[in-house]
Amino acid sequence: QVQLVESGGGLVQAGGSLRLSCLVSGRTFSVSNMGWFRQAPGKVREFVAAISWSGGITYYADSVKGRFTISRDGAKGTVYLEMNSLEPEDTAVYYCAADARGSWYTARLPATYDYWGQGTQVTVSS
Numbered sequence: 001q002v003q004l005v006e007s008g009g010g011l012v013q014a015g016g017s018l019r020l021s022c023l024v025s026g027r028t029f030s031v032s033n034m035g036w037f038r039q040a041p042g043k044v045r046e047f048v049a050a051i052s053w054s055g056g057i058t059y060y061a062d063s064v065k066g067r068f069t070i071s072r073d074g075a076k077g078t079v080y081l082e083m084n085s086l087e088p089e090d091t092a093v094y095y096c097a098a099d100a101r102g103s104w105y106t107a108r109l110p111a112t113y114d115y116w117g118q119g120t121q122v123t124v125s126s
Helices: none
Strands: 002-007 010-013 018-026 033-039 046-052 058-060 068-073 078-083 092-099 120-125
Touching (some): 002 092, 018 033, 018 092, 018 120, 033 068, 033 078, 046 078
Parallel strands (some): 010 120
Antiparallel strands (some): 018 078, 033 046, 046 058, 068 078
């Protein structure tokens, strides 16, 4: 089993920044890739970014490219999502997820991921 705990969400004004953290524990050796997703009220869960656990290869949704940065610290067992130039449309619950099957080519699909955190709320005011 892999446990994921997100933190760092909050309320920020448009144009501001936040950094989300996802602490990964348990059978971390089984993790191949990590992803961040978000879900706004009444909407489906949406892919944000992904990173390969070992090589640091990254992949972003077009809506956040150039504004968000995903990174990982293997020693700390933590994945980060640095969010800059935030917009009201970024308001959502943000989830981190772990892929234990090595399905990088489907990294944008929620079904690729085996473990999920509880989510952290990000609210961007206009």
